[in-house]
Amino acid sequence: MMKKCMAPVWLALVTAVVLAISTVPVLAADPEPNVALGKPYTFSSAPTKTWYGNLEKAGQPLPDASRVLTDGEFCKSNSFWSSNKTLNFRGTSHCDILVDLGEVQPLSEVHTHHSARPMAGIRLPYREEYFVSDDNKRFVKAGEFINSHDPRILNDPNERGALFKGIMKFTSGPIRTKGRYLLVRTHTAQQGFVGFRGYVGYDEIVAIRGGFEIDSIRFQPGDYVSVRPKTYDASFMGYRFGPRDWTKILAETPLHIAMAPQHLLGDDEYHMSVAGVYVVQFECSNNASSPVTDIEFTLRLPISVTLLDYNGALELLSRREVDIDGRTYTEITQAMKPGKLGHIHTPVFVVAPTATEPTQDLGAITYQYSYTIKEERIESPEQRATIIVGSRLRAPAPGRFVTGFWLPYASRTFVNKGETFSRLFAFYKEIGFTCANGGQSSPEIHAALTELGMANYTGSGLAPNALMFAKWMTDIREKIPEEDLFQGHPKAYRGNYKDTYGICPTKFCSDEYRALRVEGAKRVLASTEHLYENWEPYMFHGKGCICAACKAAFQGHAKLSPAEADRLWPDVILDADSDVHAAFSSYQYGNVVKALQGAVTQAGKELQLSYKPAYILSIAPKYFDPKTHDYKIHNPKAYLGQIDKLLIWKYGNTVNPKGVDADLMIGNNLPIIRDLDNTMGMVRTHGRQVNGEQLPKVIYLPTEHYGGSLVMPKDYYFISLLTFFHGLDGYGTWDRDFKQDARYLALHAKANAMICRYESLVMGGARKEQHRLAVVWPQAKRGGQEIQTVYSREFAHQGLRYIVVGNDHVRRTFATLTITGAPVQGQALNDETRNVVYVNDAQRAHGGKELAQGVLIELQPKQWHVFRLGDEAGSADLPRITQQMASTSLRAARK
Structure with a gap:
């Protein structure tokens, strides 16, 4: 207590x-x-x-x-x-x-x-x-x-x-x-x-x-x-989770600090791997109505796990070795800053096990904290996470498909940046990651990535959200005269909004500011290869610049008379349904992107870079859905033809780690398909072809942990491969903080290995549509509506046919796979993922007629299966599953 x-x-x-x-x-x-x-x-x-x-x-x-x-x-x-x-x-x-x-x-x-x-x-x-x-x-x-x-x-x-x-x-x-x-x-x-x-x-x-x-x-x-919630072990979705008495937790701990996400979920283990490097991070929740002061946090780590680094934004009070129950521990105590319990000011530790073989005998990570509230000193109970060290993680890296990891906020606060980044990124490279593609870079980060031959697509801060030019470049911002700053409508803004929104978009795109744009881009390119920029123009709905230059640009673009422009301006900016202003808004954003891409290209030339740096937009895919109001206001066709790379992000498959709901994870990844299709459709229509390649390249950033929400490890594995099989050009983790133990990273390695294995099939094979997949059991519903839980896509490659199937259900699923156009003679239906072959009840390969009537297949929960249809001789040594055996398994599952 x-x-x-x-x-x-x-x-x-x-x-x-x-x-x-x-x-x-x-x-x-x-x-x-x-x-x-x-x-x-x-x-x-x-x-x-x-x-x-x-x-x-x-x-x-x-x-x-x-x-x-x-x-x-x-x-x-x-x-x-x-x-x-x-x-x-x-x-x-x-x-x-x-x-x-x-x-x-x-x-x-x-x-x-x-x-x-x-x-x-x-x-x-x-x-x-x-x-x-x-x-x-x-x-x-x-x-x-x-x-x-x-x-x-x-x-x-x-x-x-x-x-x-x-x-x-x-x-x-x-x-x-x-x-x-x-x-x-x-x-x-x-x-x-x-x-x-x-x-x-x-x-x-x-x-x-x-x-x-x-x-x-x-x-x-x-x-x-039966109404009481169950506890699920880690085999279910990657982490153990179950019901917790949050009424009691919040009563006892108004300032709640927990290892994230393990102790938020109710998981009491922390998994590492031989030769791995891990970042242990904590999440703070201040539920107190009275001020909290003098917060001290203490971590104890077995000496058999090396403490490589920690969050330098917290004051170091002590670091020493202590003996506990016959074991030697590294104990580190830091002071936390009240009122700054966000991403940067939380305890973060970089650790690496010294074990050379898998073991469960290293002890536990323990921590506790204390603070003052209303002149009373409060001490938390000690929390423990048993350390489990598994086998070394390795995976080959794909050649063309991008596999990226995010650089969270905590990376800026490490004390031993050079050594930490070298070891951490080397570990990520060993499990199949090819680049950093988000977050903010630094000279130390860039040097470590360059040394390892990994790409760097990290955040620039050059012009976030379109209009925040040089937001964190004070000396450049000071060169912008007052009359050229963004002027907001008085009904849309309060306070000193100019510190946030910066320069007028019309002035920004003018030749007058070309040199300043290039100066900012050159500064960013000193610590990254390409400029990633968060792009959320919805922040400016009804909030455009109303200066004289923008009025003149609006009048010219809309081909209005001075009297018509005077009648509409500036209140037309507040009207989100105005077609004439929506068209002008799209035009303005297109010009901003064109100006920024031009500045980045010119900066690359002046720096004599050996490659062409890209200005990369990171945008929510709702802008690519013609049915939405966002599309109307900020039509992406105005800028898609001007960029080489595009990142899209969404976090619709997240769960609340303080109350995980297993039902929410049934079919929660497949709804993204609509967004992927809308995005790729827009890219094909409004992008461009360069040397036979479609630009911009599209990389999807599904979240891992953001805004207090979490994607469970098996869901992230599933959606990473969905991104790949659906035809995008890459995926990247999106995580404000490092919150992945070995269970998460092992699934990343598994996904990267599968991408590497089938990269030539997906990127070089021909698309086919000669199959149908129908779920037999279980049928999934939510809110009285049926939901999709299976996905399939077909390819022809090197004389063989492949059908990729994903099961987005948390349970085993049985489905009928119907295949047309197969030869009359026997064709082996080989599940390459499970290394089994489906045959008829006579233990022979299915003929074309049998395949056209349908084969009952079994799909593992949150897993991908690649079925190869080909010569029976290549599957002679594999275990065989007859239709009778599949039916028996189905009856057992239903019970």
Whole structure:
């Protein structure tokens, strides 16, 4: 237990979103006896603390997570996410609130309230279930509420106006049941803005006492259902995870520091590999309503694991060797800076095991921390992660396909940069990575990558998000006169926005600023090969520059008379539906990209580089979907023909590590296919051909860990190979921080090895469409809608046919593979991934007619299979699976 003297208010959660708050009439408490009033409860995942920061700014009290849901106070605003009368959760397919009523009670109704603001991407849950139990072990379903107002799936984002807006009461309706424990399970909508995907907010859990005797309610054995979440071991998705009592954790630890993601998930192991180099990182969550000061963090590492480096942004208080239970440990203590608990100011350690053979006998990484709050010194309990050292990781590197890793923020703070980067990048190269393709570089990073022959596509800071020219180059920014700075519409901006947005886009693209653009590009190219730039023009929706130069450019582009321009300008900038300004906005961004690419090319010539440096945009793929409003405003065809490389990013397959939901990982990678197809379609239409190659090259950056969300290791393996088999030019990790132990990196190595093996097939083979794949079992649904869980693509190469199949389900899946156009004589269907061959019940290869009727195949969870159709002689020594054997496996799986 944590040693402390704390008031319950320290459990308060702090989060923030700047949204207009519309009020609704006060929801009065029910006149009937609410037996949940004042009762304790637990929740299945940690409440989000992202959106309540404006409560602090307004001086309002913060919500007490231990009592706010049963305190009898209802929220007066439909903006639940920014109220101190609510708890809010996100990143989950369902959320459980378990209330202990203290004793068995007769219940006649259960209800809650939820709010929605669809135009902000925030939707109501689609269903809520209510369960009761006498003993917290066996539960009976008491009722449910179905949100019949909202459609489950939006095929067009513009349909959001049809969704419910405001506060809706979710109720069981009249019921006759009993129980001491009340479980409210809310099923969330999975569509919405990224920050609100899987969102639900509660203000109160109400349980109305029934006017009947408890003994009049009797449950039959068939009434009981299983509702308690399971614990999954690491074989399921790569990390162990399961339910954790976040109510207790937040009560005991208002300042919560945990090894990320292991201890957020409930995983008590840290895996390394022989000759590997690993970065152990911690995540901080400050849930205290009172100031936290004097934070000290102590890590202890067995002497058999070398401490190579640590975060130099934290003050080093001590480093020494200590003996614990007969083992020698390296102990390092650092001071953390209150108020700066973000990415840079968290504990980070670079470590390498000295073991030359796999072992589980090195001991554990241990850590604890202390801090002061209200003049009381608080000491956390010691946390442990058992060290497991596995075999050495190796994988060949692909020749053409890009396999990249992100350079997180922590890399800028290492103390022994040169040695650390050399060893870390050498390890990454050994497992098949070919470049760094994101984050911020430095001379030490660039030198280490160059020495290893690895490419460097790291962030430049030259002009992030299009208009932030030289944001971190103070001397260059000082050369821009006041009259040339970005001028925002007074209705769109507050405060000193010019420090953020910089130069006017029209002036920036002029010849007057050519030399300054080249100067900035040359400075960046001193520490990277190519300039990667985050590109989020949605930041400027309704916020364009209104200076005289932009007005003149708008008038000329739109071919307006001076009177027409005067009538429209500058308020036309605020109108996101204006076709004339949308066309001008696209034109402006196209000019900005052209100017930046020109500056980078010229900088390369002046530096006498042996290659042509690229200006690389990193952009969300929604801009390539013609159905979205973003596409209309910032049409990518204005700049796709001017760049050589394009990075696209998305994090729709993430989970909340503080409450992982296994259901969310079923079919969660395949929705990206629409974005990939839209992007590649735009590139083919608006890009260009150079020496027989399609430009720009497209690299996909699926996230690993970002914004508090996590992609589980097996999901990252799956989506890395989806990127490859679907025809893109590369993938790269996207991770604000290093959070990969050997279990994650082993799957990266496996993916890179598979890419290397099939690179000539995918990049040189001919596409075919002479097969069909149909799932037999299990059929997957979410929110009452069927979801896709299998993927297939066919290639012809060197006289053979290959069918690539991916299973995006968390369970074994059985499917029928139908193949047409095969020769009449026997064709061996060889699963090269499992090294087995499918045959007919006569133990012979299938003939063309049999293949056309379909073959039952078995697909492993979150795995890829490459089926080769060819001569039977090449598969004579492989284990054989008959259709009878496959059917037997299917029947066993169904049981």
